[in-house]
Amino acid sequence: MKQNRSKRIVKVPEDYYYRVHETRYKKILGSGSVYRQKKMNSNVLSSWKEFVSMVNLVPGASGIEFGSGTGVNTITISQQGFQMTGIDISPTAVQKANELAKKNEEPVKFVVGDMFATNIYPESFDFAVNIWALHVVGEQHLRDKHLSECYRVLKPGGYLFLHNESSEKDILNLNEEVVIEEVKEWNIPELTNKFEMPNGEKIQVCFPDHMPSDLSGRRSLGEHKDELEKAGFRILKCYGDEMHCSPSIPGNQVMVAFAYKEK
Ligand SMILES: C[S@@+](CC[C@H](N)C(=O)[O-])C[C@H]1O[C@@H](n2cnc3c(N)ncnc32)[C@H](O)[C@@H]1O
Numbered sequence: 720m721k722q723n724r725s726k727r728i729v730k731v732p733e734d735y736y737y738r739v740h741e742t743r744y745k746k747i748l749g750s751g752s753v754y755r756q757k758k759m760n761s762n763v764l765s766s767w768k769e770f771v772s773m774v775n776l777v778p779g780a781s782g783i784e785f786g787s788g789t790g791v792n793t794i795t796i797s798q799q800g801f802q803m804t805g806i807d808i809s810p811t812a813v814q815k816a817n818e819l820a821k822k823n824e825e826p827v828k829f830v831v832g833d834m835f836a837t838n839i840y841p842e843s844f845d846f847a848v849n850i851w852a853l854h855v856v857g858e859q860h861l862r863d864k865h866l867s868e869c870y871r872v873l874k875p876g877g878y879l880f881l882h883n884e885s886s887e888k889d890i891l892n893l894n895e896e897v898v899i900e901e902v903k904e905w906n907i908p909e910l911t912n913k914f915e916m917p918n919g920e921k922i923q924v925c926f927p928d929h930m931p932s933d934l935s936g937r938r939s940l941g942e943h944k945d946e947l948e949k950a951g952f953r954i955l956k957c958y959g960d961e962m963h964c965s966p967s968i969p970g971n972q973v974m975v976a977f978a979y980k981e982k
Pocket of ligand 1: 790
């Protein structure tokens with residue numbers, strides 16, 4: 720019997736990931752604000768430390784951060800003795816990350832690339848990291864592509880660390896068919912956020928939103944485990960957490976996953 724599925728059409732502009740993120744970084748960094756340049760977020764840092772001791776990562780191990788942005792996580796991990804590469808779709812973010820690495824005298828390489836399909840040789844790294852760059856991806860086929868890419872570039876016996884926003888509810892409604900339709904126009908609403916200048920003054924910067932309406936990059940823990948296993952990973956740990964960035968911002972649901980590529 721034919722299933723009665725409802726249809727949801729989500730419109731995504733062409734070159735969406737490049738256009739949104741490059742425009743966003745140009746506006747934020749072009750305003751002169753100090754953006755994600757200081758240190759790794761404390762919630763991420765405590766999960767990262769737990770990961771390092773659980774999987775027993777030894778100094779000298781090689782790692783890649785996908786969606787490395789302005790480089791704060793890659794540089795922090797490099798400072799712990801790991802050989803790091805960062806990859807991001809925004810040339811402006813990559814340039815800033817390379818400047819920060821130079822300033823910190825960290826031997827890190829940041830390159831422009833697409834986390835859905837890189838030209839990295841297979842089995843190149845001991846570990847891979849995605850911090851807040853998977854929750855910007857809503858389309859399930861692209862999330863699957865990225866997780867398969869993580870799997871591909873890891874050596875057998877390699878580890879994956881993920882820290883991303885989550886949803887309490889399931890997003891993937893199996894009775895619903897999500898139709899992703901590419902459009903040419905740039906129709907993503909503008910957001911205004913406050914950023915800090917080097918002198919501590921707060922300024923407002925407008926940039927395009929991360930996600931077309933009706934498309935969410937958040938997943939429930941169950942959905943997250945399923946997508947990891949589909950990509951071939953064995954899950955070592957996957958849990959929900961609540962992140963508090965500042966007293967004025969309500970807590971944000973996040974999920975953390977440690978996974979393993981079998982030898
Ligand atoms: C919310 S930011 C997080 C940046 C960084 N991981 C951090 O914690 O500061 C998401 C990042 O994902 C990057 N990104 C989005 N789509 C991408 C893609 N297809 N390939 C590589 N990077 C991408 C963006 O440019 C952005 O730097």
